[in-house]
Amino acid sequence: MPDALPILEISGLSKSFKTRTGEIPALSNASLTIDKGEFVCLIGASGCGKSTLLRLIGGFETPTAGGVKCGTRSSPGRDQIAAWCSKTTRCSPG
Numbered sequence: 001m002p003d004a005l006p007i008l009e010i011s012g013l014s015k016s017f018k019t020r021t022g023e024i025p026a027l028s029n030a031s032l033t034i035d036k037g038e039f040v041c042l043i044g045a046s047g048c049g050k051s052t053l054l055r056l057i058g059g060f061e062t063p064t065a066g067g068v069k070c071g072t073r074s075s076p077g078r079d080q081i082a083a084w085c086s087k088t089t090r091c092s093p094g
């Protein structure tokens with residue numbers, strides 16, 4: 001029997017950064033559901049918001065709109081993240 005809850009549910013997630021020169025929309029209205037056992041890759045052009053999405057999932061940033069749900073929790077938070085691989089320690093370019 002499949003698990004009733006997805007392990008990660010991202011809905012309408014947006015993040016913009018206020019800078020001296022204006023507001024930068026880093027991520028706009030992202031929605032995604034990940035079920036237990038799924039292997040997910042984030043692929044996209046540089047600057048499309050991949051790292052921002054991961055930082056929001058990890059609780060390192062707060063969303064401008066939308067939310068992240070981990071099971072029944074409203075946000076996974078930093079203590080819930082199993083692993084974090086910085087771009088500087090990647091093993092492939094990009």
Ligand SMILES: Nc1ncnc2c1ncn2[C@@H]1O[C@H](COP(=O)(O)OP(=O)(O)OP(=O)(O)O)[C@@H](O)[C@H]1O
Pocket residue numbers: 017019024025026027044045046047048049050051052053094
């Ligand atoms: N702290 C910040 N302050 C201002 N702008 C930011 C900040 N973090 C990210 N941005 C901007 O938000 C957008 C998305 O950035 P992000 O780092 O999420 O992209 P990315 O898809 O991970 O890019 P890359 O493939 O180059 O790593 C970019 O325009 C970036 O300049």
Ligand SMILES: [Mg+2]
Pocket residue numbers: 050051052087
């Ligand atoms: Mg990145």
